[in-house]
Amino acid sequence: MVTIDRATPEDAAVISQILGEIEAYYGGEAVPGNVDQITTALFGDHPVATVLLAHEGAEVLGLASYSFLWPAAGAETSLFLKELYVREHARRQGIAGLFMSALKDAASAAGCSRIEWTADGDNPPALAFYEAYGAEPRGDKVFYRTKK
Numbered sequence: 001m002v003t004i005d006r007a008t009p010e011d012a013a014v015i016s017q018i019l020g021e022i023e024a025y026y027g028g029e030a031v032p033g034n035v036d037q038i039t040t041a042l043f044g045d046h047p048v049a050t051v052l053l054a055h056e057g058a059e060v061l062g063l064a065s066y067s068f069l070w071p072a073a074g075a076e077t078s079l080f081l082k083e084l085y086v087r088e089h090a091r092r093q094g095i096a097g098l099f100m101s102a103l104k105d106a107a108s109a110a111g112c113s114r115i116e117w118t119a120d121g122d123n124p125p126a127l128a129f130y131e132a133y134g135a136e137p138r139g140d141k142v143f144y145r146t147k148k
Contacts, residue, residue, distance in 0.1 A: 002054055002061065002094075005052065005053055006053075007050075007051040007053050008043075009039055012035045014060045015033065015038050015053075016033040016038055017032050018060070018085060019032060026120070049067045049082065050106070052066075052106075056090075060087075061086060061087055062099070063083065064081065064083065064102070065081075065084075066082060067079075069116070073113055076113040076114075078115065079107040079115045080116050081116070082117070084099055084126075
């Protein structure tokens with residue numbers, strides 16, 4: 001049975017491995033993330049994100065990473081899904097749907113008015129999943145990025 005649980009500091013090493021898998025999935029090098037950096041970002045004095053992990057027994061099947069954004073609309077808060085990733089051997093088993101349900105619960109518990117995310121336009125499986133999930137793409141925003 002697959003369960004979705006909030007990551008703990010003891011999960012930093014497996015989160016690191018999965019981050020390397022995500023990099024490889026998007027065409028980069030399969031280099032694991034820095035465990036110290038992950039531990040600080042998720043479990044330090046000022047956490048910047050929360051990670052949920054899908055488990056089947058002791059095996060970790062994927063992760064979802066999110067942060068809260070404010071303001072969303074007026075003075076409301078939104079949950080921003082930064083990453084949803086299911087390991088290749090565990091795909092098409094309903095795990096992404098379990099993550100989305102857990103994210104809805106987290107958003108509701110935090111009083112969020114909505115869940116927001118982006119998806120790469122060249123990732124048809126993700127786009128198909130989100131469409132089947134009932135989400136509609138929004139064309140009213142332009143995504144920007146700059147270096148610090």
